[in-house]
Amino acid sequence: MWILIWLTFLGAPLSDLLGPHHTTWADALGGVGLLVFVAAYLLMVFRHTSKPFRPRRVCTTLVLLCALAVLLCLTMGPTWLVLFVYVSVTAGAALPGPIAWVTIVAVTGLMALLGLHQDDATDFLTGLVIPALLGGFAMSGIRQLIRTSVDLRQARATVAELAANEERLRLARDLHDLLGHSLSLITLKSELAGRMLPGRPDRAAEQVADIERVSRQALKDVREAVTGYRRPTLPGELAGARTALAAAGVAADVPAGPPAALSGGRLAEESEAALAWSLREAVTNVVRHSGARRCVIALTPRQTLKGPVLELTVEDDGSGGAATPYGNGLTGLGERLAAVDGTLETRTSRKGFLLVARAPTGATGAPDGQDLGSGA
Template sequence: MSSVGIGQRPTTPKRRVMKSLWIGVWLVYLGAPVSDLLHGGHSTGVRILGWLGLAVFVVWYAALVFRTGRGETTRLVVASLALLAAQSTLLALSLGREWLVLFVYVSTSSGAALPIRMSRWAIPATAALMTAVALTVPGGHSYLASLLVPALLGGAAMAGVRQLVRTTIELREARATVAQLAANEERLRLARDLHDLLGHSLSLITLKSELAGRMLPDHPEKAAQQVADIENVSRQALVDVREAVSGYRRPRLAGELAGAQVALTAAGITAALPPDLDPVPADADEEAESALAWALREAVTNVVRHSGARRCTVEVLSRQTLGGPVLELSVEDDGSGDGSTGTPGNGLTGLAERLEKAGGSLETSRTKRGFRLVARVPTGTASAPADVGSGS
C-alpha cells in the first residue's frame, strides 16, 4: 500500500503512475452505467448528456482522490464531495437504478479525502442518501442490498488506510526526531569526554610552559625539566585522545542491526533480522565484535546498492568449532547482483582483510535465490586489532 501512496501526495513519476493505475482499476465497476448508456434504450440526447455527466463525474472523482494530501482545505474537499453526491443523485434519478453505483465512489472518496473525524459522518450520510435515492428510483431497492455494504466498507477501508498512512508518516518523523536528539546527545557526550581528557592536560601544559618561561633565564636546567614534563603530558594526552576517538569509531553489532533495519526498509527491501538485536555474548572481544559490525554494514550497503533484492535475511549465531567459539554473521538476499564492488579496501576484499586482522574469516557464495555472505570472528579470546580506518 505504501507504494500506491493512499493519502499521500505522489512525489515521483513512478508514484504518480502507480496511483493513477490504482485509481483507474476501480473504475471497472462503472460497467453498469456504461451498459445502460449503450443498451438502455435512451434517446440520443439523453445518451449524450449521460456520457457527459459520467465523464465529468470520473474526472472530478479521480482528481479529488489523486490530489489527496496536497494541502487542499477541508472546505474545498467537502464542496467537491457535495458536487459528486449531487451528480450521483441527479444521474440516478434521471437515468435509472444502474447509476446508483456512483454513490460507492462518493463514499470511497469521502474516506480517502476527508479527515477521519469527518469521514465517520460523511460515509454513513452517503449511504443514507443512496438508500433514499434507491427507494425513489424504480427497481432501485433490488440494487440497494448489493451496493450498501460496498459503500460502507469501501469508505471505512479507505479512511483506515488514510489514517494508517498518516500514522506511519508521524512515526517516521518521530524516529527522525529521536535520531536527531540522539546525535545531539552524542555531541554533548563527546564534548564532555574531550573536556575531561584534555582540560587537565592542557591546563598543566599551560602552567608548566609559564614556569619554564620564567625559569629559562636563570635556571635553564629546571626549565628543561619543565619542558620534558610538558612533552610527557602532551604525549599522554595524545594517547588518551586516540583511544577515545578509536572507541567512538568502533561500531557495535546491535547498533548496526538497528541501522540495517532502517536502511533495508528505506530501500523497499523486506528485512528479516534476529529477534534479539543484541546477540553478542558477554565474553566477546570488542575488536572481534567491531569487525563483525563492519561486515554487516558492508553487506547491507551492497545489498541496498547493487543487489536489486526484495528480501534480505540476517542471522547472527554463536557456534563452537575446533578452533574455539565463534560468532557467525550471515547475510543472504534474493537479488541478481553479487554485491561486490571489486575495489580493494572498500569492497569484499577490504572486508576480508579486516576480518583476518580480527582473527576471523569471510565466505561469499551464490545461492539459488541470490547472494550469501558469511563472516566469522572468534569470541571469548583476544584478537588482533581491526583496521577501523577503512571501509565503505
C-alpha cells in the same frame, strides 16, 4: 490503485451519455456535470489523503458531490445512482472515523430513497448498496492506515534527529573531558614559560617539557577516543545489512542482534569489531557481485578446542564465484580475524556462496585500534 479502481463504476453513466436516451443538450450538461463530479472526487481523495484540507473545504466538497449526484440522478435517470458510491468513498477518505461512518450510512440511505422513488431503479439499487457501504468503510480504513504510516515516518524522523542530537552532545562532552583540562594546562604552562624565558631559561625548559608531555597524552587520548568511535559494532552492522539488502531487492533473513547468551561471556571489543567488518564485507559482496535473490545471516555461539567462539555465517543463493583466490577485501578480513585468534572460511555451498567467520568471545591480546587492512 484502490482509489482508481472505483472509476470502473462510471461505465453505466458513460453508456447512458453515449446512448440515444437524452437530447444533445441533456448529454452535454450531463457530461459537464460528470466531469465536475469526477474532478472533485479525485481532488478530494488524492489530495486530502496526503495533505488534509481544512474542514470547511471538506464539507463544501462533500455537499457539492452529493448535490451533483442527486441532480444528475433525478434528471438523467437511475443509472446515475452509481455516483453515490463515489460520495461514500469520498466521505470515507476525507472524514474522521465516527463522522465518516455516519455519513456513509446516510449517503447510502439517500441513494436507496432516491432509487425507490424511480422507475426501473430496483436492479441498479440492489447492486449498489453493498459497494457504497463497502467502499466507504474500506476507504475509511485505508485513510487511517495512511495517517498511521505518515505518523510513523514522522516519529522515526524525530527519533533519528534526537539520536543525532544525543550523539553530538555525547561527542561534545567527551571532547570537553578529553581536551578541556589538557588545553587549559598547556595554555597556563605556555604563559609561565614565556615569563620565565628571559631570566630563568632552565625553569622555562621544564615548563616546555611539561607542555610536550601533556600534549602527547592529549593526542593519545584523542586517538583512543576516535578509535572507539570508528570501531564497528554488530548491532549497527546488522541494521546496516538489513537496509542494504532490502535496498538491493535481496530477501534477507537477518537476526535482530547478537545472541543474548554467549558461551564465553561478553564478546570482546576486538572480536566484535572483526566480526562486524566481516559482516560488512560479506554483505557488500552479496549486493555488488553475487546477483543473489536471498541472503541468510546467522550468529551462533560455539564451543571449540581453543575455547568459546561466536560464529558468523553469511550465505546467499547467487553466483558470487569461487571461494579462492581471495580478493583484497577477504584478505583484509582474514588478517583482522587472525589478529584476534579468529578464522575465516569461504566456499561455494548448495545454494550459492558461504562465508563463515569465527572470533573468540573472550578478551584477546590484539592491541586496541590496530589497523589491519581495508575491508573495502
